Amino acid sequence: MSTCTLSRRGSEAPASPIRALAEVARDAANRGITVHGLNIGQPDIPTPPQMLQAYRDFHDEVLAYAPSDGFPDLREALAAWYTNGGGVHRPIEADDIVVTTGGSEALLFAIACVADPGDEILVCEPYYTNYWGFSHMLGVEVAPVTLSADDGFKVHPDRIEAAITGKTRALVLPTPGNPTGTVLTADELARIAAICAERDIFFICDEVYRDFVYDMPAGTRAASLLDQPIADEYAIIIDSVSKRYSACGARMGWLVTRNSEVREAALRFGQARLSPATVDQHAVKAALSTPESWFREVNAEYQSRRNTLVEGLRGIGLDVPMPEGAFYLAIPLPVDDAEAFCHWLVSEFQLDGETVCLAPLNGFYRTEGLGCNEVRMAYCVKEEVLRSCVRILDAAIKAWKIR
Ligand SMILES: Cc1ncc(COP(=O)(O)O)c(C=O)c1O
Structure with a gap:
């Protein structure tokens, strides 16, 4: 048995809460489920x-x-x-x-x-x-x-x-x-x-x-x-x-x-x-020579996605603030434990063969106990996908309550 030990810096380094569900999402995909990844801020807009x-x-x-x-x-x-x-x-x-x-x-x-x-x-x-x-x-x-x-x-x-x-x-x-x-x-x-x-x-x-x-x-x-x-x-x-x-x-x-x-x-x-x-x-x-028109189109696209997601989530009864910039939405969900909910959503839940991967927000707080019922969604996917995600989330919240 090795006597080499890790530094405390290494062993206690916080894992990325944004990427934490990647493996579970991969398993779900291997089972043939379509997993919509709203957990990570990876834009789908083509690079100039x-x-x-x-x-x-x-x-x-x-x-x-x-x-x-x-x-x-x-x-x-x-x-x-x-x-x-x-x-x-x-x-x-x-x-x-x-x-x-x-x-x-x-x-x-x-x-x-x-x-x-x-x-x-x-x-x-x-x-x-x-x-x-x-x-x-x-x-x-x-x-x-x-x-x-x-x-x-x-x-x-x-x-x-x-x-x-x-x-x-x-x-x-x-x-x-x-x-x-x-x-x-x-x-x-x-x-x-x-x-x-x-x-x-x-x-x-x-x-x-x-x-x-x-x-x-x-x-x-x-x-x-x-x-x-x-x-x-x-x-x-x-x-x-x-x-x-x-x-x-x-x-x-x-x-x-x-x-x-x-x-x-x-x-x-x-x-x-x-x-x-x-x-x-x-x-x-x-x-750096990317024309201004490119940014205008990209901004209009993100704004439209934001509106679709916020309106969709408000439509299923969630209390959602309207973010002014970037491409994320941080919101409370009507669940007791968002981390467990996000894990279950990817590992067990599906609606017509689709599910959503969200980032639980507790890892975004230093204060113990905060963010327990909050998640982050990145709207880096097309609007029709966002609409599906809202439908899936609506069904999942109802199923979580009676499971
Ligand atoms: C607020 C913020 N700062 C910095 C970064 C780092 O980005 P990168 O290292 O890809 O330039 C990110 C990436 O998501 C971010 O969200």
């Missing part, structure tokens, strides 16, 4: 053709390392894209950007840059689960400010301020939010940025869903922390191509900060992993 073409056009004879902070021409193109795209209070420079392996690595680097083991980062729960996953990996604790489904998961700046303690090193907040869909207004962002500056903590603003805001004039994007002059030294922006260009498999993201010390620390982490992927960086550069 010019991005895909850039992969085909890569003909280098050696697949070489890239610079640790990304190719200069990509960082220049990104800087121009931010500066020309609006929503920045002064131009972004190529040197403000460190290219990473997805927004995920940008998040990991950002938290590692600002917090030591034993420190805390402030998050709003329900949160994107990797905020806790990455913090745990780094020995950093997350301190949650709890949002409520009752007011549509609104973020209250004063509650954030009240939760800051001597241990808080940063606030990590997405806008638009995953799993809540909450979008911060420019005023709310300004208020929160001012609080972070006054209280001397970093504001790591996760803007990977910035393009997806609804019920707004076409072309509107969510307000960015890059537009808040007060936050310059405190602001770290997380960004990615995964959702923007429906390109999750590219594993390309970056962080933007005008704080040179943060950038230098992030670059040292970047040097340790040598470089972000080479070919994908060429593809990202090509993706």
